[in-house]
Amino acid sequence: MAESGIGASVRRKEDNRFLTGKGRYTDDINRHGQAYAYFLLSPHARAKINGIDTSAAKQAPGVVGVFTAADLAADGVGGPICGWVVTQKNGEPHKSPAVSALASDRINFAGEQVAVVVAETLTQAKDAAELIEVDYDVQQAVTKMKDSLSSSAPQLHDDVPGNLCFDWEIGDKAATDAAFANAHHVTKIDILNNRLIPNAMETRAAIGDYDSGTETMTLYTTSQNPHVARLVLAAFMGLGPENKLRVVAPDVGGGFGSKIYVYRDEIVTLWAAKKLDRPVKWVADRSAAFLTDAHGRDHDTHAELAVDKDGTFLGLRVSTLANVGAHNQIFSTATPSYLYGCLLAGQYKTPAVYGEVKTVFTNTAPVDAYRGAGRPEATFVVERLVDKTARELGMDATDLRRKNFIPKDQFPYQSPCLVQYDSGDFNLLLDRAKEVIDYDGFAARRQESAARGKLRGLGLSCWIEACGLAPSAVVGALGGGVGQWESANIKFNPTGSVTVFTGSHSHGQGHETVYAQIVSDQLGVPFDSVEVVHGDTAVVPFGMGTYGSRSGPVGGGAIYKAAQKIIEKGRKVAAHLLEASAEDLEYADGTYTVAGTDRTKTLAEVAFAAYVPHNYPLDEVEPGLDETAFFDPANFTFPSGAYFAEVEVDPDTGHVTIMNMIGIDDVGTVMNPMIVHGQLHGGFAQGIGQALYEQCVYDENGQLITGSLMDYCMPRADNFPMFTTEETNQPCPHNPLGVKGCGEAGAIGSPVAMLNAVVDAIGTDIDMPATPEKVWRALQSRAQAAE
Amino acid sequence: MPSVSMTVNGKAVTGEVEGRTLLVEFLRQNLNLTGTHVGCDTSQCGACVVHVNGKSVKSCTTLALQAEGAEVSTIEGMATNGDLHPIQAAFKEHHGLQCGFCTPGMVMSAADLLQQNQDPSETEVREWLEGNICRCTGYQNIVKAIQAASQEMKG
Known part of the structure; x- marks a missing residue:
């Protein structure tokens, strides 16, 4: 095992910047002329909104915009979506109520985003938010599942009878009932799996940036999967087209699942930047994170x-x-x-x-x-x-x-x-x-x-x-909205260093280190010569991101496959340089050797020849040493x-x-x-x-x-x-x-x-x-x- | 707006602040020292820990004006000439960080501990870190790193 290869406890590449205060998280980024967004959150868990008066807030010092659901609707902006259709016992799809990006006429949880204030400073935005008058018709909330399913429960959504999202089954009921009928003993248990709040140490944040010259939007955000965010924003929230939208997830301070989703505040921040034609920054405070981040279990x-x-x-x-x-x-x-x-x-x-x-x-x-x-x-x-x-x-x-x-x-x-x-x-x-x-x-x-x-x-x-x-075919058969392969691109630079582009995105897992280990191991290049790039849709072609413990098995698989393609292309170039047949070349540790001889070419030499083709088989092989692979597990x-x-x-x-x-x-x-x-x-x-x-x-x-x-x-x-x-x-x-x-x-x-x-x-x-x-x-x- | 002056990482700085401006806001926004983080709004998480006159404080609960005339040091001031401070080096060696967000506060807090106690036991380290929350590491390698740094610093 090489010191930096697969299986070695290599110390992490990313640590120096994190340890010296040079990590770059979303809130560390500032765009010239940016304004600050603050969301007014509902203090009630269930209410009808009779009206929202933003006139006083709009007049407050420093305010550049106050927006509600009506403004978003006028621009055709959509809200959060569900990505997986579950087929119920009765054969029908699950119920998925339509959700707007700001609450329109109804509140369904305490903390639901009602309006956004954008101002020159955050304190001005907060002060102005206090001037928004919301006429709430407060109604009795239902928070417990059994209460919500009872016939007397209030209906949360007009299109979801009985508040039931789905009634689903798995396994063989008849066979199981038969097994119980013949049992010697039956043990029974009632279990509550407690509801949790993820609490990544970095709260969610977003910066919307709009370039009216090129009509291009950029969203800097705390995402585990920036490409998926871009796809969803363009396809479902009306914030495309995708070729005019860039999503950048810089260093991400933990996620644990809570940063997979595209949330309302992120949608609205991006939209507001375009609306106002200036950068808008929003950072959740911890209180907002508790109220609005997706919770777990329950x-x-x-x-x-x-x-x-x-x-x-x-x-x-x-x-x-x-x-x-x-x-x-x-x-x-x-x-x-x-x-x-x-x-x-x-x-x-x-x-x-x-x-x-x-x-x-x-x-x-x-x-x-x-x-x-x-x-x-x-x-x-x-x-x-x-x-x-x-x-x-x-x-x-x-x-x-x-x-x-x-x-x-x-x-x-x-x-x-x-x-x-x-x-x-x-x-x-x-x-x-x-x-x-x-x-x-x-x-x-x-x-x-x-x-x-x-x-x-x-x-x-x-x-x-x-x-x-996940295996895309399996996920598709079970109702998943997208296949879940991963991509990787390995690019040799002419002087022998390597840049790796991956669709996975680290939020603490050390991808910059582990992926460099795979490349170093497979291509024989020094660990320090490998740079891993992720988290920017403008740079990485596509990717599905990091969740479900997929970055090793799926993201790593894609990098491995791309490395094999590099070796195979390099073999053709090396064969030309060595005046040998490709079949006669042996590859090991970054070096091609003509079998039975001491004639060799390293991948670095091959890369140089591939980019600076003085002596290169241009009629047989394209220049460059740059390969993309996709891995979709079985x-x-x-x-x-x-x-x-x-x-x-x-x-x-x-x-x-x-x-x-x-x-x-x-x-x-x-x-x-x-x-x-x-x-x-x-x-x-x-x-x-x-x-x-x-x-x-x-x-x-x-x-x-x-x-x-x-x-x-x-x-x-x-x-x-x-x-x-x-x-x-x-x-x-x-x-x-x-x-x-x-x-x-x-x-x-x-x-x-x-x-x-x-x-x-x-x-x-x-x-x-x-x-x-x-x-x-x-x-x-x-x-x-x-x- | 009032003016505030202090020394940050050995450099004299002056800035205009509101009375309500927090030290962490002054560091991050006025001085662009974004290594000091904000992880909560109740002074629990410790991502914002810096040193004021040699003592660790939570800069999210300190007004910038309170630091008038003070010597402030932040994570950006820990390494010298590109060499990591022994605590920083130990965090790297012992994998005492994952996402890195709590890390500056952890390092600054640990630095204060090791000023006060050159050879802390595991229990002493764990109890000292009561005001610093990490969601990634389970604390194990943070504790190991701080103990290793203490040995390194004792020489």
Whole structure:
């Protein structure tokens, strides 16, 4: 392994600029003469708008424009869209209400954008926004899913009867019912998967810029997928044509899914720049981020597992309500359907699985894909249920799982939930996890804790997920609006350095480093000679962006393919320069050698000849060394893992102390272990955040109670111990690098391991987050029940 | 508008500000020192940490006028002649950053810790960072980086 090649923990190229304050995030960009936008957000969760009077605001000092939905409608500007059609049980498509870019006549969540003020300074814009008079007819909000589905519930959208977005199913109901009819034992569980707020540290931001000379618009924005943003803005929001629209996503300060979507404020900022013919900057403050960013999770599930006498799983039945909030967004239908239901079989050979999901509109912010997107929810259902089953059967939690694992020799394995798992070795993962946590030593550790008056618990999760979004044909068949290949362009410069253009876009994952490793590895050029360019539609031809742990398996696959095309073109040029036949050339580490001789040409020499063709076969090969490739995988990738959490609960306070958290992951080939482990650590923190700390709360009037970092418990450094992460690498068989993806894994497997540990400690079921109050109450209830 | 003068990264600066102008706004907008970030509006996240007269402060909760006459240092002043400060170098070596947005505040906060405690334990580092939120790293490699830097700086 070369020091900078695939598999090396190369230190990151991007770090120097981030560490010296030279990162360039959207708010760091200023355009000459820019004005500032501030959005007036609805203070009510449900209201009819009788009228909006902006006259006073328009007269306020420094104001250059005040706009409402009527202004946008006059220019034909559209609002957020849904990107995935889910076919319901009855064969009809899901309901997707039309949404405008500013609220027109109705408010459906607190924080919904009502008007925008553009002024010379931000403070002037804020001051003027206070002068806007909105005549609201405030109505009772509905925030809970079951309430929203009741016949007496208010209707959020005229075209969505009963507030039901879709009623969808997966699996074989008849076979599952039959399995339950013959079961020795059925374990049942009710689960709430708590609603989360992503909270990337950089809030969303946008700068609209219009060049009236060329009639070209530029949007600088905090996007995980700038090309998709451009496509959507041009095709659906009336802000094209695409050849006159450039989207630039500079350095992006975290996303976790929340920056996939094209939001209302971004649409309006771009439009306002054109309207006013001057640059307009908008940056969300944290309060606005809490109110308007897409939230995550929010499921209410009943699940049952049917087992035979010896613990063999016979059937799994799952019924879920999923909150989509006020309206749909790009992945808000895909996340609680295919990205959830397809993983309900977990790591187990359960022969019959049936899941049904109803998604519900409520007067809350939209809910969409958040790190893991459906797969943490599925894993939580399966692994809570399996754990409870072990308890009810009196079996060891690891033995019960092992008994039901899909054996290593049965891959590819057709799951009863549509997908075909490609590879895995679940026993290997569990064996190693038991060693690392010292499973056999737990009883003694529990005793030792008990001697100190503490309750110790050990929790396990054996999980599998589907990522590397996505095989276009599969996604298309399931209703996805776009295929999800990725592109790469590798360009040798005449003097031998290399520029790589990728449609993936890093928001912290280190693409500039990892992609350079792939190119350095394949083309034999020094790591430092490779520059990775991303995030600008004017420079990168096209791309699908970064989400669903796709940048390694799909984006990396495209770069690998482009590198092979470079090698093949270079071979023809080298053959000419060496006066040999191309078939006689051997290629290794950036050098072509005439077989059996010491006559060689490096790729750098070939590149020079290709651009400066003094001696070049112009009649046979075009000049230049510049190749583009697209990679569209045949299947999803299927990372899997075995995670243990060990906790100690103080029964007097309900406080949970994490004693240990370990994860053994199969993420396929690892390109940069340092970065992979960093991704896993971050996933652990977000997953444990969900299990122990984080909870988005709306009150009965739809007011966001947890609307700041003082109210929403973001994990801090002192909440965690040092994690242990290891990998067992079963290469993915259907992408050229063998990569499976690691961005979401930690957040998928860790919440349920942590909650199982708390349940093991306190001896009773509990919902996430297991806050001290909730744990203490659970212990009190248990004590009272025992009396 | 009142005028404010201070020394930023060793350089004397003067600017016109409103009474309500925050130090972070003065740094970012007047001086174009955009390495100091704003991540929240409740003084929780610590992305805006700078040093004022040698102590770490949250520049989102400090008025520019409060820094009148002060010595201010920001992330842009940490490296010398292109060489990373040992804390910056340790963050790179130990992968203590991912998206980089919280990083300037983390580095500045860590620098104050290591002024006060040359050999902090893991627990001391974690507790010190209570006012700095990172959403990417799980903090593990930040803690490792700060401890490694402390050893490097002790010599």
